[in-house]
Amino acid sequence: MPAGSTTVPVADWFAGWKDRLRARLPHLLAFLLFYAAAVALQWAGGAYQAEFGANTDEAAHYVTGLMVRDYIAALAPEQPMDYARNYYLHYPKVALGHWPPVFYVVQSLWTLPFSAARPSLLLLMAALTALVAGSLYGVLRVQFPAPAAVAAGLLMVSLPLAQELGRAVMAETLTAVLVFQAVLWFGRYLDRPGWKPAAWFGLWSSLAILTKGTGFALALVPGISVLASGQFRLLKRFSFWLPALVVLALCGPWYFWVPGAQHESVSRFGHLWFRLSSLTHTPWNWVQVVGVALAPLVALGLLKWFLDLVRKREIGGIWTAAAALLASLAIFRFLIHAAADLRHQILAVPALLMFLAAGMAWVLAWGSPGRVPARIKTVVLALALGGLVWWHTYQTPRKPRYGYAEVASELVARPELRNSVLLVSSDALGEGMLISEVAMREKRPGHIVLRASKMLFRSSWTGEEYRPLYQTPAELLRFLEDTPVGILVIDLSAPLQQHQRLLLEVVNSHPERWKLLASYPQGAGRPEAWRQVRVYRLAGHEGRPVGKIRMDLRSRINTFAEN
Numbered sequence: 001m002p003a004g005s006t007t008v009p010v011a012d013w014f015a016g017w018k019d020r021l022r023a024r025l026p027h028l029l030a031f032l033l034f035y036a037a038a039v040a041l042q043w044a045g046g047a048y049q050a051e052f053g054a055n056t057d058e059a060a061h062y063v064t065g066l067m068v069r070d071y072i073a074a075l076a077p078e079q080p081m082d083y084a085r086n087y088y089l090h091y092p093k094v095a096l097g098h099w100p101p102v103f104y105v106v107q108s109l110w111t112l113p114f115s116a117a118r119p120s121l122l123l124l125m126a127a128l129t130a131l132v133a134g135s136l137y138g139v140l141r142v143q144f145p146a147p148a149a150v151a152a153g154l155l156m157v158s159l160p161l162a163q164e165l166g167r168a169v170m171a172e173t174l175t176a177v178l179v180f181q182a183v184l185w186f187g188r189y190l191d192r193p194g195w196k197p198a199a200w201f202g203l204w205s206s207l208a209i210l211t212k213g214t215g216f217a218l219a220l221v222p223g224i225s226v227l228a229s230g231q232f233r234l235l236k237r238f239s240f241w242l243p244a245l246v247v248l249a250l251c252g253p254w255y256f257w258v259p260g261a262q263h264e265s266v267s268r269f270g271h272l273w274f275r276l277s278s279l280t281h282t283p284w285n286w287v288q289v290v291g292v293a294l295a296p297l298v299a300l301g302l303l304k305w306f307l308d309l310v311r312k313r314e315i316g317g318i319w320t321a322a323a324a325l326l327a328s329l330a331i332f333r334f335l336i337h338a339a340a341d342l343r344h345q346i347l348a349v350p351a352l353l354m355f356l357a358a359g360m361a362w363v364l365a366w367g368s369p370g371r372v373p374a375r376i377k378t379v380v381l382a383l384a385l386g387g388l389v390w391w392h393t394y395q396t397p398r399k400p401r402y403g404y405a406e407v408a409s410e411l412v413a414r415p416e417l418r419n420s421v422l423l424v425s426s427d428a429l430g431e432g433m434l435i436s437e438v439a440m441r442e443k444r445p446g447h448i449v450l451r452a453s454k455m456l457f458r459s460s461w462t463g464e465e466y467r468p469l470y471q472t473p474a475e476l477l478r479f480l481e482d483t484p485v486g487i488l489v490i491d492l493s494a495p496l497q498q499h500q501r502l503l504l505e506v507v508n509s510h511p512e513r514w515k516l517l518a519s520y521p522q523g524a525g526r527p528e529a530w531r532q533v534r535v536y537r538l539a540g541h542e543g544r545p546v547g548k549i550r551m552d553l554r555s556r557i558n559t560f561a562e563n
Helices: 010-044 056-073 080-090 102-111 118-143 146-158 160-166 172-191 195-209 213-229 232-236 238-257 264-269 278-290 295-310 317-335 342-367 374-394 404-413 428-441 473-482 498-509
Strands: 421-425 448-451 487-491 514-520 533-538
Touching: 010 118, 010 146, 010 160, 056 080, 056 102, 056 428, 080 448, 102 118, 102 172, 118 146, 118 160, 118 172, 118 342, 146 160, 146 342, 146 374, 160 172, 160 342, 172 195, 172 213, 172 317, 172 342, 195 213, 195 238, 213 232, 213 238, 213 317, 213 342, 232 238, 278 295, 278 317, 278 342, 295 317, 295 342, 317 342, 342 374, 404 428, 404 487, 404 514, 404 533, 421 428, 421 498, 428 448, 473 498, 487 498, 498 514
Parallel strands: 421 448, 421 487
Antiparallel strands: 487 533, 514 533
């Protein structure tokens, strides 16, 4: 080999690769364990048999991800706005603009090689849950024995909030993955300041912010960390300010220039607010998330971190960054109304469990100073966390089924209804479930699915200021037949509003035109959550061209915003 050469021999390269693999193997095995646990809990909770109805947002997340996937799969067949308008006309649950794009890009990267069916999306959500637990394992494994770190990861997967979000297609779990990665990289920056960890913190923060606006809570982490650790010299470094430049460069174009990125729902509910009661809401939410029995241990872990800080003991930067994240989330919750939902606290869970492990270890050290071997302490810690995992597992609430999957399956399976326009009249949850179930089952774009909440009445984004667009059965019948709406899906479960009463009056007074196609639930033994749904068919609508459908696209698709 020539003098001065830096070439690595092949044998040495393979030896180094094997060493790296051997070092990473425990982390890989832990991830697979967490993944298997997340999938098992999804199955136990009935997620694979239930519609996307855990939240009114779930169907919108699914349909939006489906639109992005189909656009990529079709190799961008037309201008994005034109494609979105047409997609919204068929499946009016597109929400790009109301939420940023990263979650839908991740969905597309997953569903393109696999599929857009329900099991595929749930496996993606299980993988995201396992990633959070795996990152937590990696942090705790440095300071605690492996069994305790594994038990903490399983506890993360089994927490009721993690289960609830893990069996639903929601953006919060991905946001938690990205936020925790950002915190870990800033912790590394506190330990060894430099441009590399700072840039990674900026990148992960940008991805979190471009997944959901709650990622902006990371903005306070650097300042709180410096204030807590006393490393004010970092303020003089360019690397400290580098993440802000990265976030501005990556997130600025979306939040400032993309039409509809500032949706009216965010401007209305995301404003600054100051309520003294919110100072106690966040700690109480954390108690709800981890459980009343575990909350004191989290408090003890935070107390130990604070005492070590005051006594100027060596503290890993990751622990300071994690504490800063909790403080930042509490401040964010105090200032921003939109952060008030309990599900947003999933961002705090990994940090809370870090301090839970620290608090539990501190208690064990108190109770047996030098008398009990470390191995026994490890077993006690692992068994305690394992018992909590077992308790959460057997307390798993099932995700309800509403019957819309069966309604959509029967409608899509009928070849004579292939080109029929559907109108669904339900609440926001029911309308979203039917739209997502139809879109999942057919070659897209297929049916045009209209929402009664958009076509038959107007209201504010919150559902207030209800104003029906048709006052008499004759006016409504004219609209239905002129479109023509070939299939009516009417949910009778909720209290009937004026437009629904008019729909029922139309079909009941014209039985020669509107035939009852099916009524759900069919058969006995259906779960209580099933909706009472009737499906009507307009006789002779088959083969008729679709008329002009008047839809408020200016405020919906032109801004990519629809909930």
